[in-house]
Amino acid sequence: MRSIVTGGAGFIGSHLIDRLVARGDEVIVLDNLSSGKAEFLSHHDSQVKHVDVDITNFDAILPHFKGVDVVYHLAANPDIRLGTQVTDTDLKQGTIATYNVVESMRIHNVSTIMFASSSVVYGDNAPMPTPEDHGPCLPISLYGASKNAGESLVSSWVGTFGLQGYIFRFANIIGDRGTHGVIFDFIHKLKRNPNELEVLGDGLQEKSYMEVGDCVDAILHVMANQHEPLNLFNLGSHDTCSVRRIAEIVVEETGCLNAEIVYTGGSRGWAGDVPRAMLGIDKMLETGFNVKYNSEEAVRHTARALIEEIGLDN
Amino acid sequence: MRSIVTGGAGFIGSHLIDRLVARGDEVIVLDNLSSGKAEFLSHHDSQVKHVDVDITNFDAILPHFKGVDVVYHLAANPDIRLGTQVTDTDLKQGTIATYNVVESMRIHNVSTIMFASSSVVYGDNAPMPTPEDHGPCLPISLYGASKNAGESLVSSWVGTFGLQGYIFRFANIIGDRGTHGVIFDFIHKLKRNPNELEVLGDGLQEKSYMEVGDCVDAILHVMANQHEPLNLFNLGSHDTCSVRRIAEIVVEETGCLNAEIVYTGGSRGWAGDVPRAMLGIDKMLETGFNVKYNSEEAVRHTARALIEEIGLDN
Numbered sequence: 001m002r003s004i005v006t007g008g009a010g011f012i013g014s015h016l017i018d019r020l021v022a023r024g025d026e027v028i029v030l031d032n033l034s035s036g037k038a039e040f041l042s043h044h045d046s047q048v049k050h051v052d053v054d055i056t057n058f059d060a061i062l063p064h065f066k067g068v069d070v071v072y073h074l075a076a077n078p079d080i081r082l083g084t085q086v087t088d089t090d091l092k093q094g095t096i097a098t099y100n101v102v103e104s105m106r107i108h109n110v111s112t113i114m115f116a117s118s119s120v121v122y123g124d125n126a127p128m129p130t131p132e133d134h135g136p137c138l139p140i141s142l143y144g145a146s147k148n149a150g151e152s153l154v155s156s157w158v159g160t161f162g163l164q165g166y167i168f169r170f171a172n173i174i175g176d177r178g179t180h181g182v183i184f185d186f187i188h189k190l191k192r193n194p195n196e197l198e199v200l201g202d203g204l205q206e207k208s209y210m211e212v213g214d215c216v217d218a219i220l221h222v223m224a225n226q227h228e229p230l231n232l233f234n235l236g237s238h239d240t241c242s243v244r245r246i247a248e249i250v251v252e253e254t255g256c257l258n259a260e261i262v263y264t265g266g267s268r269g270w271a272g273d274v275p276r277a278m279l280g281i282d283k284m285l286e287t288g289f290n291v292k293y294n295s296e297e298a299v300r301h302t303a304r305a306l307i308e309e310i311g312l313d314n
Numbered sequence: 315m316r317s318i319v320t321g322g323a324g325f326i327g328s329h330l331i332d333r334l335v336a337r338g339d340e341v342i343v344l345d346n347l348s349s350g351k352a353e354f355l356s357h358h359d360s361q362v363k364h365v366d367v368d369i370t371n372f373d374a375i376l377p378h379f380k381g382v383d384v385v386y387h388l389a390a391n392p393d394i395r396l397g398t399q400v401t402d403t404d405l406k407q408g409t410i411a412t413y414n415v416v417e418s419m420r421i422h423n424v425s426t427i428m429f430a431s432s433s434v435v436y437g438d439n440a441p442m443p444t445p446e447d448h449g450p451c452l453p454i455s456l457y458g459a460s461k462n463a464g465e466s467l468v469s470s471w472v473g474t475f476g477l478q479g480y481i482f483r484f485a486n487i488i489g490d491r492g493t494h495g496v497i498f499d500f501i502h503k504l505k506r507n508p509n510e511l512e513v514l515g516d517g518l519q520e521k522s523y524m525e526v527g528d529c530v531d532a533i534l535h536v537m538a539n540q541h542e543p544l545n546l547f548n549l550g551s552h553d554t555c556s557v558r559r560i561a562e563i564v565v566e567e568t569g570c571l572n573a574e575i576v577y578t579g580g581s582r583g584w585a586g587d588v589p590r591a592m593l594g595i596d597k598m599l600e601t602g603f604n605v606k607y608n609s610e611e612a613v614r615h616t617a618r619a620l621i622e623e624i625g626l627d628n
Contacts, residue, residue, distance in 0.1 A: 084474055087420070091413050095463060099405050104400070123469060135449020136546055139466050140473020149409060150465035152453050155437060159454020160398055160586040232450055272474040 001025045002068050006055050006101060008048075009036025009074030012116065012170075016072060016216045020048055028064055030055055035078045035136070035179055058100045072219075073101050073150075074116045078180050080143040081270045087142060091128045094146025095153070102157040110144040114166040114219060119207075119236070119277045120144035121169060122180050129178040129208075129280035132169070132232050141272030151232075158230045166223055169277050171236030174298055175212030176305035183302050184244060186250040189312050194256040200269035202245035203261070208236045211298040214291040220248050221289040230313075233287075236279035241295035249296070253303040254312060316340045316382050316423075317556055319391030320369050320415060322362075323350025325491050326430065326484075330386060330530040335361055337534075342378055344369055350393045362455075370406050372414040379422040386533075387415050392494050394457040395584045401456060406553045408460025409467070416471040428480040428533060431469045433521075433550070433591050435459035435483060443522075443594035445484070446546050455586030465546075472544045480537055485550030485593050488612055489526030490619035497616050498559060500564040501624050508570040514583035517558035517575075521591045522550045525612040528605040535603040549600075550593035555609040557583070564608070567617040568626060 008015040008029030013036065019097055020027050021044055029041060032054040055062045055075050063073070077093040088268055098115070105113060122130050123138040139145050151167050157167040180186050189197055218235045218294075226233075247261050267275045281291075293301060317334055321327040322343030327350065335353050335358055343355060346368040355362055367374045369389050379385070391407040412429070418428060434445050437452040453459050466482050472479040492498050503511055524532075532549045542546075561575050581589045595605075607615060 057362035087417055088413065091410070092566035095409060096405070099402065103401055108343035113317060121466075124473065132448045135447045135451060137432050137449060138469035138473075138544060138546070139467075140470055142470050142474060145463070145466035149459070150467040152435075152451075152462040156454055156459035157587065159438065159452075159457060230452060232452070271472065 001070065002073060003032060003070045004028045004064065004068050005072045005074065006030045007036060009038060009050065010074060010078065011179050012212055012215060013074045013175055014040035015175070015212045016219065017048060017063055018042065020214050028068065029036055030061055030064060041178055055097045055100055058103070062104045062107065065110050065194060066102040068108065068110045070112045071101060071105055071110055072114045073098065075118060076116070077143065079297060080120065080304045084271050087096045087287055090142045090146035094143070096147040098150040098153050101285070102153055102163065105163060106157060106161050112164045113154055114162050114168065114223065115150055117151050117167050117169045118144065118147045118202055119169055119171050119279050120274055121151065125183060128276060128278040129236045130266055130278065131280040132234055134282055140274065155230055163231045166221060169234045169279065170215065171208040171210045172210050172304040172306055173215045174209050176302070176309065178302060178306055183250060183299065184306055187254065187303070187306050190250065190254045190259060191310065191312055195259055197247055197251060197259045197261045199243060199261060199263050201243065201264060201266050201273065203247060203263050204267065205269060205273065205275045206240045206242045208240045208279055209238045209295040209298045210235060210291060211293040211301060214293060222284065222287055225287050233282055233284050234279035235254050235283050235284060237291050237293060237295050237298060238281070239295050240278050241299050245296065246299050249300050250303050253300065253307055293307065297305060315384065315427045317384045317386060318342045318378065318382050319386045319388065319554050320342060321350060321354060323347055323354055323364065324388060324392065325493050326487055326526055327388045327527060328354035328491055329489070330533065331355065331358070331362060331525045333530050333625060336453065342377060342382065344375055345389065348419065355521035356504040356619055369411045369414055372417070375414060375416045376421065379418040379424050382424045384428070385415060385419055385424055386428045387412065387571045387585050391457065394434065394455055394585055394586070398585050400565050404456045408457070409463040412464040412467050414489055416467055416477065419477060420471060420475050426478045426483065426625045427468055429464055431465050431483045432458065433464045433485055433593050434460045434481055434561055435465065438588060442590060444592065445594040447596055451463050453526050469544055479544045482533060483548045483593065484529065485522040485524045486605070487526050487529045488523050488616040490623060492620055495616065496560055497564060497613065498532060498620055500561060501568060501617070501620055503571055504564065504570045505624065506574060509573055511561055511573045511575045512566060513557060513561050513575060513581050514556065515578060515587065516562060517577050517581060517588065518556060518581065519589045520554045520556045521614045522554045522593055523609040524549060524551045524605065525615060528607060532598060536598065536601055539601050547598050548593040548595055550595050551600060551605050551612060552595070553609050554592050555613050559610065560613050563590040563614050564617050567614065567621055
């Protein structure tokens with residue numbers, strides 16, 4: 001099996017590649033290392049080929065799709081909050097990049113795509129837990145808009161050109177090799193100042209967290225067992241964890257026990273933040289897959305891993 | 315009130331402008347006349363200002379948003395079937411153009427957008443009639459993908475930057491000044507050959523049709539009476555009409571009574587065609603608006619109007 005992983009040098013992509021390599025896939029990584037890291041792939045041999053290319057460049061990525069069986073499309077602007085500063089980041093790195101991917105697949109007759117979508121497509125005020133058939137999906141962040149647009153591009157290439165598609169709406173995926181997100185930010189803040197931890201919002205934001213190993217195992221389990229033309233699944237864990245609790249766990253794990261936790265206030269961490277999110281995972285569970293970690297366990301496991309990676313010494 | 319209408323020289327846009335002018339709005343039309351026609355606006359005076367500009371060109375449209383109160387964004391690739399030939403038409407003229415519009419609004423502090431979406435965002439196999447809260451929305455046409463992407467751009471600009479948004483998912487809108495679509499096509503076919511009418515598919519495709527006057531009246535009624543930050547409404551009529559019945563009506567109205575109706579076969583008219591579509595309109599009806607025409611009446615009314623506009627003599 002020859003696979004492409006876009007964003008393969010990134011957090012989730014590199015974990016997925018570990019699994020693909022273990023089962024014998026030949027992997028082509030399309031990643032410009034804008035947020036991914038070459039070291040996340042350095043333990044692999046020639047079974048993994050890294051191409052340093054920007055997937056917003058259609059002509060540059062097209063030739064690499066020849067002879068490929070499956071595309072795992074994970075590349076995207078990794079920081080959901082950036083969208084409020086430069087407003088075309090998600091349009092280019094999300095929507096247009098996804099067009100480039102599905103169109104390259106059409107041209108080279110690649111049959112199957114996995115698309116990494118997100119819980120943020122559900123927008124504000126969705127019921128919790130949110131099932132896959134919730135509607136309407138009206139995201140409030142620019143990142144969410146690009147994920148919804150990407151889903152529609154995949155579904156229309158399935159409906160019009162006969163691709164097979166797997167769309168996964170991820171909860172907050174956390175774990176080792178994390179390069180952004182709340183736990184990563186908290187550790188860096190405590191590294192700079194062990195006496196204070198600033199939390200964006202009131203800390204009552206409450207979301208479900210899934211450990212990255214659980215996430216990539218779920219992806220491959222679903223793809224091995226579900227064979228509709230278009231397959232849509234939420235991927236998440238059984239419960240939620242508040243940002244307040246995450247702050248406490250990170251303070252404990254860093255040993256910065258004197259740190260004062262300071263809240264900036266307001267229900268949202270930033271414009272476009274969805275304060276409460278929990279995905280319904282019944283559909284995933286019905287495929288026979290279950291997660292190893294609940295949200296709080298995933299948070300603690302991740303805090304330990306990232307503290308070791310980042311290091312607390314200045 | 316100063317309004318922008320993108321695609322204002324087009325079929326629906328020009329009817330909307332008639333209403334806006336009648337109530338005293340000053341209207342700026344952004345339209346490159348790729349499918350719209352200057353003659354659809356020629357009965358207006360200086361109250362309507364036409365700017366010949368391509369809305370895929372951000373720098374060219376931006377200055378026109380200064381001092382504007384409301385934007386009616388109707389411009390799009392008008393022919394849903396084109397997407398199967400050139401695959402980036404809807405991405406550019408739909409998704410990227412909509413980004414250009416909402417971003418221009420943000421920069422110039424324009425408060426309110428009306429976005430013309432479509433029943434095709436619901437994709438295949440939606441329940442009939444389809445309510446606004448149906449999910450997931452996984453369109454099968456490239457046009458549908460761009461409409462779903464446009465909705466998400468609007469909702470994210472509402473959620474992140476505080477715009478007010480009105481999203482209308484249109485049934486098949488038909489009427490005088492129509493420039494494309496099944497009735498338009500049938501009349502042109504009978505004009506070329508009065509003895510045969512080729513119908514794409516098996517003719518059993520069955521959709522709801524809304525007369526364009528009803529459509530623009532509904533838009534303005536909802537906008538005058540609903541004031542949420544984001545307002546989503548299906549616009550349609552109470553019933554459906556089959557393509558087979560449309561063919562019979564066009565044959566009757568053209569007087570080509572000897573025409574043999576020939577079906578190309580298959581349940582879809584083209585790749586990406588949704589064979590059956592009927593929108594739930596309870597939400598629209600609850601605002602106190604009702605339609606004048608049912609689907610078959612709208613079809614007959616349109617056939618008569620377009621026969622007069624197109625003319626049957628060669």
